[in-house]
Amino acid sequence: MATVNKQKSMNQEYIESLMNDIPVMSEISNKVKRYGGTVKSKQWGVVGDVIKDAVDNKDVDGVLTRPYTEAIIAEFGRPALLIQKDDFVVAESDEWNARLMPTRNLIRKAIKGVGRIELHGHPDFPWVGTGWHITEDVIVTNRHVAMEFGFSKGKQFVFKVNPDGDTIKAKVDFREEYRQSTSPLEYLIEKILYISKPGDKIPDVAFLKLKKSKYLPEPLNLKLKGIEKDDYVCTIGYPARDGRRNDESVMEKIFGDIYNVKRLQPGQIMMYSKSASNFIFHHDCSTLGGNSGSAIVDILSGQAVGLHFGGRFKQTNYAVKINTIIDLLKNIKKSYAVKSVSTSYNTVKEKVSSVTKRKTDPSGYIGSHLGSGFKVPLPDFRSYTLKNDVVELDKEHRTNRNKYELKYEHFSVVMSKSRRLPIFSACNINGSQWYKIPRKNDTWYIDNRIPSKYQIDNKLYKGNDLDRGHMTRREDPVWGATRSEASIANEDTFHYTNCCPQHKDLNQNKQTWQGLENYILDNARNMEFKVNVFTGPVFTDRDKIYRGVPIPKEFWKVIVIVTGKKLWATGYLLSQNNLLGDLGETVDFKYGRFKTFQVSIEHIEKKTRLNFKGLSKYDPLNKADEGFDIIELSDYSSIKFDRLI
Incomplete structure (x- = not known):
């Protein structure tokens, strides 16, 4: 009887962990509401309302008494994805796809x-x-x-x-x-x-x-710090048929009677102690016997966090912490150099942000900055995947209803979980109140309003030609009623949340990216007008990986002004692809030709999956014939903010 109760308790722990994955449970409920159930629930003849009631009410005990309902929730919420040609198949769950796809290359x-x-x-x-x-x-x-x-x-x-x-x-x-x-x-x-x-x-x-071979696959990168309970992880290994310990009929339904081949099984860390004496952590990935020895990989970074060693299907699983493994390896063979991207690099001063210690909240981007009748809101997200990749602020740090907006003085940033880089920044420029604040020794800040695991610090930029490229340019928000206000804005631009890796020849070149930025600010200052500038990277699955980080190949800007009592908006795109070369752990950057293009805002929306909420109708390139919505810029003075004829 004690064994039965223990098994029920372990099953209960697993189901509770699943039920606490609110986005996935909400997705199951919505699928039942819209389509009558999940794909598997229809195949197995399970009534959709039974599943919906279970997930809506977090009815753990009810699920435990219905094996097929339990299997459907487990199969959808903790799938076992087949791997083919070193890549995992797409999950039925849009939520899991949103978590996995942004870092697919790392995984x-x-x-x-x-x-x-x-x-x-x-x-x-x-x-x-x-x-x-x-x-x-x-x-x-x-x-x-x-x-x-x-x-x-x-x-x-x-x-x-x-x-x-x-x-x-x-x-x-x-x-x-x-x-x-x-x-x-x-x-x-x-x-x-x-x-x-x-x-x-x-x-x-x-x-x-x-046996030594130059054709061996590369060792996995290792994550030695920042591992926490509820982190999204995946088990990569070879689940085997195990009818001795598991309900074989349910097991076959979830694994499709396909065993002994490589799979990716996503889930979450259920328990993780920071104590060095506790070398075990728990996870809730769907594993079977052959998974013994599997890698537990952090989904955000693609780095190994542990070694799976035991557990039971639909119960608690156990893994050895990566730090424990490294300590053992060093003890038995100190001559082996353990590869890890967690090595510390420090060449610039680095501090924790002081934004939360200020007497007044930063202004952030203001949509009404251009004047009455010309409100320009922050863009939102055209894709479910992108929306679920956005970093949310804790409630104590939210200054308005937007739970994604990191506010700084005169600009705001929205961050990506998977890329740990800004999705976009949005800045207000006021040329009539601009101050010249000289650039001193750089001090870069980690923003403590969001977890540090969603921010890339200086280790990416050590010993190479990558710059910490400001998204909101340092000089753009440097204005205000007082010099002190402008100085705060200047300091705020030095947050890691406001930068992306850019090759120095792109970031510093006055004929390309910096040239465009200078042109915008110089005109705003000289003509004393106001400007809104949106800036960001283009994320793709094909971005090259360097030190565990996918490096964006392209960057975009959208500039909005009022002139002649009319609103005008223009878009720009710049690529650093042919500067990056073959990014590896040793970098040999290739120098080549690069250009800036004026493009339609619709073109940027398609590339970024952002929605600029009607700005396209104020774009001179709006509805231009195909081939005419991308114009190479050789001279920034040729940019026009009126409709092209």
Whole structure:
């Protein structure tokens, strides 16, 4: 009876974790309301209203008494996505797609470094679990996986011998995908470096040495700091049929009777202690037996945070913390250099923002800045994926109804969770109140109004040609009734939330990006008029990854002014693609030709998935014939704010 109660308690913990994923539960409820249920609920003949009632009322006990309802919620909320050609299939859940797609390239890189441990000469098993490339030629897996083919002999670890007297051989196949059309990617395990001793108080870890090859997939990047409860993670590994421990009929429905191939299983961290003595954390990804040794990967960064070692389907799962794994690896083989993008780089002063300590709240971007009758609101989001990628401020830091707007003096920023960069900045310029504030030694700030994990700090910019490129330009908001007000705005522009990685030849070139910015500000100052400027990067799945960060290839601006008692809006696009070269851990930037283009605002809306709320009708390029809505600019004085003829 005690075992039954314990299992129910563990199931309850898992279902409660699922139910607390409010966006996913709301999506299930909406699907029932609009379509009568999810795809699987219709296939399985489960009444949609039963599911809706369960998720709307967080009826954990009711779900536990209905196995199919539980399976539907688990399959939708914690899917097990097949992997093909080093990429995961799209989930049914739009919410999960919104979480996964922005960092798809980072996750794909991690996928390549995870393999299935296969055995030759074992009397019972052709394969025994999952392992992943943690540092040069070294695979990490679980103790209980390695013990199937290895054991301790004195101070060494050796391979077992089968009943026929032959030594069992092991290898890692980094493919083994569903309906695989390519050949295996196998590498021999030539040595067992370490198998931890048995016992619950000792981490379930083993390290295996691969035969050296220049074709090995890259080691996974590691996240050593900033790991917290409720972080979105995914398990990457090889779930196997496990009818001994799990409800086989339900298991088959969720996994589609497809086992032993690579999958990505997203979920959340359920419990994470900061204590160094506690080497275990809990997660709620849908795992099976073959997942032993799987990588637990942070979705936002694509970095490994732990090693899955145990649990049960639809129950609590356990993983060893990445810091514990690194400590063990260093102890057993100090000559191995553990690869990690968490290395600290510091070349500029860095502080925590003082915005929250000021006596008055910053003004932020003001939509009515251009005068009565010319209100220009902040853009909103045309895509469900983008809307769910926006960083929300804690209630105590919200200064209006907009829960996404980070307000600074005379400008505002909206941040992306997945990219840890601004989606856009919006700035008011007042040429009649502008002050010349000289640039001193840079001090950059982390904004404590949002979690630091959603901000990229100076480690990205160390030792390369990347600038911390201001989105709202330093000089643009530097105006006010007093010099003190202008000085505050100047300081506010030095927040990491207001910058993106830009090649120095783009950011500093007076004929391109800086040239356009100078032209805007010079005219505003000389003519003493007001301007609204929106600026941001273009995010794509094809952005090149450098130090774990996808680097935007293009940037855009939208400029709005009033002239002749009329509102005019123009858009601009600039690419740094041919400056970035092949971004790797060693960077050789390619220098090339780059241009600025005037483009239609509709063109920018399509690229960014932002909605500028009717600004297109004030754009000279609005409804221009195809081919005429993109104009190369060779001379900024040729920009016109009237409709093209």
